[in-house]
Amino acid sequence: PQVIFSAIQPTGAPHLGNYLGALRQWVKLQNEALPETTLLYSVADLHAITLRQDPSILREWRKQMLASLIAVGLDPKRSIIFHQSAIPAHSELHWILSCNASMGYLSRMTQWKSKMALPENANPLDTSSKAKLKLGLFSYPVLQAADILIHRATHVPVGADQTQHLEYAREVASGFNHLHTPILTLPSTILSPAKRIMSLTQPLKKMSKSDPDPKSRILITDTHATIKRKIKSALTDSIEGITYDPVTRPGVSNLIEMMYCMDESVAESPVLLANELKDLSMRALKEKVADTIELHIRDVRERYESIVFGDAKVLMDINEEGVRKAKQSADATLKLVREAIGLD
Numbered sequence: 001p002q003v004i005f006s007a008i009q010p011t012g013a014p015h016l017g018n019y020l021g022a023l024r025q026w027v028k029l030q031n032e033a034l035p036e037t038t039l040l041y042s043v044a045d046l047h048a049i050t051l052r053q054d055p056s057i058l059r060e061w062r063k064q065m066l067a068s069l070i071a072v073g074l075d076p077k078r079s080i081i082f083h084q085s086a087i088p089a090h091s092e093l094h095w096i097l098s099c100n101a102s103m104g105y106l107s108r109m110t111q112w113k114s115k116m117a118l119p120e121n122a123n124p125l126d127t128s129s130k131a132k133l134k135l136g137l138f139s140y141p142v143l144q145a146a147d148i149l150i151h152r153a154t155h156v157p158v159g160a161d162q163t164q165h166l167e168y169a170r171e172v173a174s175g176f177n178h179l180h181t182p183i184l185t186l187p188s189t190i191l192s193p194a195k196r197i198m199s200l201t202q203p204l205k206k207m208s209k210s211d212p213d214p215k216s217r218i219l220i221t222d223t224h225a226t227i228k229r230k231i232k233s234a235l236t237d238s239i240e241g242i243t244y245d246p247v248t249r250p251g252v253s254n255l256i257e258m259m260y261c262m263d264e265s266v267a268e269s270p271v272l273l274a275n276e277l278k279d280l281s282m283r284a285l286k287e288k289v290a291d292t293i294e295l296h297i298r299d300v301r302e303r304y305e306s307i308v309f310g311d312a313k314v315l316m317d318i319n320e321e322g323v324r325k326a327k328q329s330a331d332a333t334l335k336l337v338r339e340a341i342g343l344d
């Protein structure tokens with residue numbers, strides 16, 4: 001039977017990139033899953049601390065992310081929803097895998113470079129960048145591999161920015177299986193149909209929770225007024241008319257892309273959608289985009305508010321049940337791993 005696993009960091013409220021690139025897909029997989037399929041969705045708080053976090057903010061964000069997962073439509077009766085740090089087996093497998101993880105391979109991963117605002121071609125083994133690079137951020141993909149492998153996930157739904165890390169997880173699993181006993185499952189990637197959603201302020205960068213500028217992203221918890229304000233200030237261009245061309249017009253194309261992803265029934269492709277809107281002014285386009293977003297996330301925002309401002313015990317119970325089930329799943333694998341390497 002299938003085991004579906006994915007995770008999101010509690011580094012802020014989810015934005016439209018997370019929603020269109022990941023969360024909406026998680027819910028769809030849940031709702032279409034066969035009864036025997038296991039679904040695990042984790043709040044990756046151990047990954048969140050690879051960048052410095054204020055403890056009281058992190059505490060708040062962990063709770064908010066759990067509430068967001070319910071608000072987008074995950075059902076705690078069907079999906080196992082839990083905080084990564086509540087399951088020690090994730091960290092333990094990370095350590096075991098890291099003992100055989102090649103520094104060279106890891107230094108070719110691009111994510112830590114963007115998180116450190118270093119150019120793609122920077123070498124972490126250079127003393128200049130090595131001084132700033134933290135071990136945890138460097139081994140981020142190893143922890144991610146551990147997250148997936150500890151539950152013997154068969155399928156991992158992610159956005160396009162994560163394909164490299166998934167490839168790495170398969171590499172790690174087959175390495176372990178070769179060296180020891182073949183007990184780890186090689187996970188397949190389920191790539192979200194939605195493309196990368198880009199930042200509103202720097203449309204050549206992806207929209208990201210950890211971008212210091214809050215105007216760079218729309219949150220699934222934003223009010224209609226906030227959505228309008230952020231879209232209005234989105235960086236576009238002064239070219240006449242609306243066209244879709246991510247290379248020459250990244251800002252406008254990102255707005256079209258978001259509108260298209262929100263509701264694919266509006267047009268057959270972003271190009272055709274842009275064509276339908278070609279005579280609009282930039283101002284009118286932005287209003288339309290903001291209204292489309294509002295239409296599609298209003299329910300999510302309202303559910304979110306009712307959870308966060310409602311009875312705190314509801315979230316606590318969800319958390320407890322998720323941890324119990326996730327622990328069962330993880331401990332079963334860890335036992336086999338420990339046997340395989342002689343730590344039993």
Ligand code: ATP
Nearest residue numbers: 008009011017021022158159196197207208209210
């Ligand atoms: P952070 O900046 O803290 O890394 P993030 O916005 O990148 O946050 P993650 O928690 O790292 O979010 O990723 C959660 C999921 O959202 C992943 O599956 C990732 O592929 C997807 N995702 C993140 N950003 C985007 C984006 N801009 N467009 C589409 N999918 C995205």
Ligand code: MG
Nearest residue numbers: 009161208209
């Ligand atoms: Mg990320």
